[in-house]
Amino acid sequence: MIKTSNLSKKYSGNQVLNIESLEIPKGQSFGLVGNNGAGKTTYFSLLLDLIQPTTGFIINNEVQVNASEAWKPFTSSFIDESFLIGYLTPEEYFYFIGELRGQNRADVNALLLQFKDFFHDEILGKRKYLRDLSKGNQKKVGIVAALIGHPEVIILDEPFANLDPTTQIRLKGIIKNLAETKGVTVLISSHDLLHVTDVCERIVVLEKGVIVKDLETNAATLKELEAHFSEIVLV
Amino acid sequence: MINTFLNLEWKSFFRSASFGKSLGLKIFMAFIALYFIVIFLGLGVSGYFVLTEEFPDKNPLLIANNYLFYWILGDLVVRFFFQKLPVMSVKPLLTLPIKRRKIVNFVLGKSVFSFFNFLPLFTIIPFGIILIVKGGFAAVSVISWMFALFLVTLIVNFLNFIIESITSENELSALPIIAISGGLFALDYFNIVSLSNGFGYGFTAIFENPVFIVVPILVLVGLYLVNFKMLRQKLFLDNGLKNKIEEVVVSNLDWTNNFGDIAPFLQLDLKLIWRNKRTKSSVWMLLLGLLYGLFFYTNDTYLDMPSFYIFIGVFSTGSFLMNFGQFIPAWDASYYKLLMSQNIKYEQYLKSKFTLMAASVVILFVLGIPYVYFGWKILLVHFVAAIYNIGVNTHVMIYGGSFNRKKIDLDKKAAFNYQGTGAMQWLIGIPLLVVPMVLFALISYFTSFEMACAVLAALGVIGIVFHKKIMEAITTKYLNAKYTMIHAFEQDN
Numbered sequence: 063m064i065k066t067s068n069l070s071k072k073y074s075g076n077q078v079l080n081i082e083s084l085e086i087p088k089g090q091s092f093g094l095v096g097n098n099g100a101g102k103t104t105y106f107s108l109l110l111d112l113i114q115p116t117t118g119f120i121i122n123n124e125v126q127v128n129a130s131e132a133w134k135p136f137t138s139s140f141i142d143e144s145f146l147i148g149y150l151t152p153e154e155y156f157y158f159i160g161e162l163r164g165q166n167r168a169d170v171n172a173l174l175l176q177f178k179d180f181f182h183d184e185i186l187g188k189r190k191y192l193r194d195l196s197k198g199n200q201k202k203v204g205i206v207a208a209l210i211g212h213p214e215v216i217i218l219d220e221p222f223a224n225l226d227p228t229t230q231i232r233l234k235g236i237i238k239n240l241a242e243t244k245g246v247t248v249l250i251s252s253h254d255l256l257h258v259t260d261v262c263e264r265i266v267v268l269e270k271g272v273i274v275k276d277l278e279t280n281a282a283t284l285k286e287l288e289a290h291f292s293e294i295v296l297v
Numbered sequence: 298m299i300n301t302f303l304n305l306e307w308k309s310f311f312r313s314a315s316f317g318k319s320l321g322l323k324i325f326m327a328f329i330a331l332y333f334i335v336i337f338l339g340l341g342v343s344g345y346f347v348l349t350e351e352f353p354d355k356n357p358l359l360i361a362n363n364y365l366f367y368w369i370l371g372d373l374v375v376r377f378f379f380q381k382l383p384v385m386s387v388k389p390l391l392t393l394p395i396k397r398r399k400i401v402n403f404v405l406g407k408s409v410f411s412f413f414n415f416l417p418l419f420t421i422i423p424f425g426i427i428l429i430v431k432g433g434f435a436a437v438s439v440i441s442w443m444f445a446l447f448l449v450t451l452i453v454n455f456l457n458f459i460i461e462s463i464t465s466e467n468e469l470s471a472l473p474i475i476a477i478s479g480g481l482f483a484l485d486y487f488n489i490v491s492l493s494n495g496f497g498y499g500f501t502a503i504f505e506n507p508v509f510i511v512v513p514i515l516v517l518v519g520l521y522l523v524n525f526k527m528l529r530q531k532l533f534l535d536n537g538l539k540n541k542i543e544e545v546v547v548s549n550l551d552w553t554n555n556f557g558d559i560a561p562f563l564q565l566d567l568k569l570i571w572r573n574k575r576t577k578s579s580v581w582m583l584l585l586g587l588l589y590g591l592f593f594y595t596n597d598t599y600l601d602m603p604s605f606y607i608f609i610g611v612f613s614t615g616s617f618l619m620n621f622g623q624f625i626p627a628w629d630a631s632y633y634k635l636l637m638s639q640n641i642k643y644e645q646y647l648k649s650k651f652t653l654m655a656a657s658v659v660i661l662f663v664l665g666i667p668y669v670y671f672g673w674k675i676l677l678v679h680f681v682a683a684i685y686n687i688g689v690n691t692h693v694m695i696y697g698g699s700f701n702r703k704k705i706d707l708d709k710k711a712a713f714n715y716q717g718t719g720a721m722q723w724l725i726g727i728p729l730l731v732v733p734m735v736l737f738a739l740i741s742y743f744t745s746f747e748m749a750c751a752v753l754a755a756l757g758v759i760g761i762v763f764h765k766k767i768m769e770a771i772t773t774k775y776l777n778a779k780y781t782m783i784h785a786f787e788q789d790n
Contacts, residue, residue: 110638114780134640144787145635147565149572161561162639191572211640 063088063215063247064109068118071104071271079104079271081118086249086264088214091241093262093279094251095287101271102251103141106219109249110139122215135163139217140204148193152185152203155192156210163211170210177206180232197224205233209240216240218250222257230257237261255291259284302403330412334419341423345431358428358442362500365446366485366493369453370478372417376457377474380413391532401528405521408454417450441507445500448513455520462527562649569628570621576628583657586616587664594671603746604738606675607753610682611730613665615690617657619729622694625650626775630704630786637783643772651691651768658686674746681754682733688760690729692767699774702785 066084070077079101086092094102107113109120111127119126125133139145147155160170174186184199192200201224208216221237222230238261240246252258258265259279267275267290275290277283348357390400425443428434464473485492503509548571553563570576590609593599621628626646629636636646662683669676733753741749760767775782 110634112634112637112780112783134638137638139638141634144632145638147632147635149568150565154568158561158565159639162641164640 063090063123064249065121066118067121069105069108069115069120070117071101071108071113072116077271079108081105081271081273084266084273086247088247089241089245090264091237091248091262092250093258093265094249094268095253095255095258095265096251096268097291099270100268102268103219104271105268106139106141106217106249106251109217110137110141133215136214137217138163138208138211138213138215139219140201140208140221141217141219143197143200143204145204145207146192146200149191151189151191152195153187155203156207159207159210163213165211173210174206177236180206180229180236182229198226198229201225202229209236213246215247216249218248220252221250222252222254234261255284255287259287299403333416337416337419338423341420342427344420344424345427349432357432358434358439358504359497359501361424362497362504363493365449365500366496367482369449369496370481372413372450372453373457373460374474374478376413376453377460380411380454380457397529397532400532401525404528405455405524408458409451411454414450414454418447421446437507438504441510442500442504445503445510445513448510448517452513452517452520455517455524458524459520459527556649556652559645559649559652562646563652566649566653576621580617582620583616583661586613587661589613589616590665590668590675594668594675600671603674603678603741603749604734606678607682607737607749608730608734610675610679611686611690611733614658614661614679614683615686615729617661618654618686618690618694621657622650622654622691623697624705625695625698625701626782627698627701627703627705627786631706633783633786637779643775644768647695647768647772647775650695651764654691654694655687658683658691677750681750681757684757684761685733685753686757688757688764689733692760692764692771693729695768696771696774699771699778702782704786704788 064084064086066081068083069079069081071079078099094105096102104113108115109122109127111131111133115128119128121127122133122137127133147158150158156170156174157167160166165173174181181202185195185203192203195203201221205218205221208218218237221233225233234257237248237250241248241263250258250262263279265275265277265279265283265287266273267277267287275287277286344361345357348355348360352360391397421443425439428439429436460474481492484490499509499512503512550564550567553560553567556563570580590613593605593609599605626633662679665679666676668679737749737753740752
């Protein structure tokens, strides 16, 4: 589904990302882990064509993302709060995203109904603007909005950060369900090794922009990751 | 401590992403400042001679004193619209070992160094010196009089911040100051309470007996303390620094669905305008723009100058266009990444902005039809101006937006920030106004009034006819600037 070749990104001579080749098949739940500055968000931004690659390219479902915009209809994402429109209510925001993705209000409402638990009665019908919601609730809105319109690729940057424990557990269920039953390719990044091993079939470890590990998740993965990250010595 | 603060200010100014652009603007502002300095200097130097010539048998100082009331009132009104309390992001400082007192004193102290406080000195000092040298007035008296005037300038400075902070919570924040200053002026003008004489007596008293200078000093200290208290209270997270949570006002915008595929953007834009303070205040400016013509058309000298009609026409039908248009796409800066990764076409996004601006021109033209009272020619010119606005100026605005690199923070985060859309932005409208005006003046001078109307209308019609083509070109321009815009809009300054 997503092919990355010879991708690199440099900021004034400083290499922040260098991926020779990375292939993510359709329907895989893919986890990206790494310390701060490892290049996770850079990779996602390149995937969304928000920044320009220095060399190489990413092909998303046969569309080269920095050459054509045809990847947009089937790709959705939530990277950070700047994906929210502060002066809309959550409902209006969902409808707006829905309209951009060709969904009418009824479609959106049907989808939202499935996330009643997830919202924990703090989002819908509260007559509040998004800018006035707490960080955690904003995140919930952003994540659910990324699920509108049956996307085939979903990109979530640090989805577990800022969420309360109950919601984290629910979110794990949602992500697993998407990849397993609907064949959606889900890409997430996280600092939380436990969550990411719980959710993802495959985990890639980035370090200073380079892939250092590429693991199929199994019972030993968490131990291996923990060992890896406690060994890293800062040079 | 002060040094640290100044250092922070310096860095925030020079390290901001929009530095290059705001530098250009600052140079332009410097020229405007120079212009005002020259005018005030001229007033100060010539004041004495003009007054002794006009009123040879009267004391020029007493006459000047009688005008001080108007000076102060005017100063207050002008400041209200143009001077803002210096902004400083204080939240990061709160948990550091810095006394709140120091932060407040710094902000207030910084405001003293405003251009508005120095400008009057250019009149006061030369006028005073000439009074001593030419008029033979006692030096001590004149100097204490000059000092009193400077104190009054500072009083106005601090009074203005109090008024601004009280009224800023209000939507029609300008209404109280206009009403009060208008009321005071009326009281004086119709001799109900002669405030100008009262102020005159006061300053004469200071001149005759410098001890009275204590009065303005006390007032100044009092106002400073009030300001100090008000700002200090705002330095708590749960008070001034917290954003107020507003109840949502839901409005039915289904009628926009008639516009087809741009409807979602149109709804977004309308909500943007109505739900954010910065944009909302610009709606009220429309009224001002609409009534602007009354200043000119009630004056016979301007009625004989048709090139002024086009100026008023473009201005009054295009006030929304200029207000809103110049910040495209910066209005959407805080969620620009979303728009860029969503399933949207740039063309629709821009078309929605165009539609909004074009519609505003039509509406403002219709509202301005009563100007026909001043003559048919005016209505005709306004009509031409409206066409020109739709065909030319809207496109210029959208095109100009592709150079926009400065984010607009819709949720006013900076504390002490009473900033709505300031009057500064009108400056950018100047080329939009001057070009049609010059064109009109030239053509009507060399050929005829009708010809000038026809040419401007034709330009507008050409713009409308080639609308699709122009928008395509503009869209490419936006696409090319995509990455730099995303990057610039991520910066907070």
